[in-house]
Amino acid sequence: MEQYFVKEIINSNKFTIDETETFKHVAKVMRHKAGDVVYLVDPSEKLYAATIEKIDLDNNNILTKVSLVDRPSTEMPVKVTIACSLSKKDKIEWITQKSTELGATTIIFFDSKYSIMKWKQNVVAKKLDRLQEIAKNAAQQSKRRIIPQVIYVNKLQDLLNYKVEANLVAYEESAKQGEISLLAQTLNQDPKSVLCAFGPEGGFAPDEIDFLNQADFASVGLGPRIMRAETAPMYFLSVLSYKYELTVK
């Protein structure tokens, strides 16, 4: 059954769905009728089952009767920010969709020296709107309780404004045989929030790595194989989920 995010807190047993896009999807795309049930998630991250009472085609809204669903949250117990160097449109959209499915809290795109793209200031808002829409749809599909926030920073320096408890940068690490990786060491300390920065296809410039290291971003390796720029963040998010959601004793 589909899930939709609503913008107002649900605080009674009645709720009117009136956001244009959600209305269209429920009434026109899915062709729901009175009596059908859809799930709603409100800004307090609570999940409700909404039974449709009336689809009002004159006023473009849907009257529903709602009841709280007592189901564990699908959000990770750690807040994960991935920060990816700007890339081609389809890759960025793909990263946004997949990172949302995989549980990211915040998705930052940034300019770096070897990025093949740069956004002009006058297109940033439009591009972010589009990515935020992709994140919303992916979050609904994967049954999340929040929509990850998509952010753009045009200077690597500005990434420092988003620092959290554990800050990392994915970089080829000379892992020694039989040595536990720095990533595993970091996660074993159970940080409550983690940020990892990922370079472009051509990698970070050495001075960018120096800059991040000096700003307390620890360089971590993600295994011996070379991953494409868009694959590394997926690896990272999957590992975080495994560590925080599947190996808890």
Added chain:
Amino acid sequence: MEQYFVKEIINSNKFTIDETETFKHVAKVMRHKAGDVVYLVDPSEKLYAATIEKIDLDNNNILTKVSLVDRPSTEMPVKVTIACSLSKKDKIEWITQKSTELGATTIIFFDSKYSIMKWKQNVVAKKLDRLQEIAKNAAQQSKRRIIPQVIYVNKLQDLLNYKVEANLVAYEESAKQGEISLLAQTLNQDPKSVLCAFGPEGGFAPDEIDFLNQADFASVGLGPRIMRAETAPMYFLSVLSYKYELTVK
């Protein structure tokens, strides 16, 4: 520096690159000259630095001087087979590319009840050739020592021919709070080979799950969020890498 797979074992300090596609890539696409170095991986999974001595445009081959490179293998210490329900062409190609980057040993595609696609018998060989080519290119790019094998089986039953030490099927598991997941339990036993089957977008049919369970495929959950069919195998491979390559003490 690029890496190429060669089909013969390298057993002297000279080697002639004569596979058409590799010749073209080195001589025409990358425009290498005498003195340039490329990496070669032979069927014994050894890595060689090959210094180009002569590009012979008349005979379409490249004479090189090779020396063994003593670098740890990039292969996972566990053999991982992912078996994915058949899907659209672009998704299958994407799964093949990404699974290769993430270290899969074998990639199987199979028909299942809710698959949206079915391959006719007369296109199977051609489709597999194309996927095998994608796997080869991705393996070269990610600096692997083997090219994963891509296989097609047209009945779920035939998947049983590919069983390994630990056999799993990704399925919504009712994970209880604070309980270590069955996936983590399985991996803690350090199997030397793992296979995981992934259903189509619409999921496995209940009798397919029963069939797999009875054939000793354990149902494992991959966290609380709903992942698209192509995302789940990436999650799985990333977790295997973390567990076997980054957390070894």
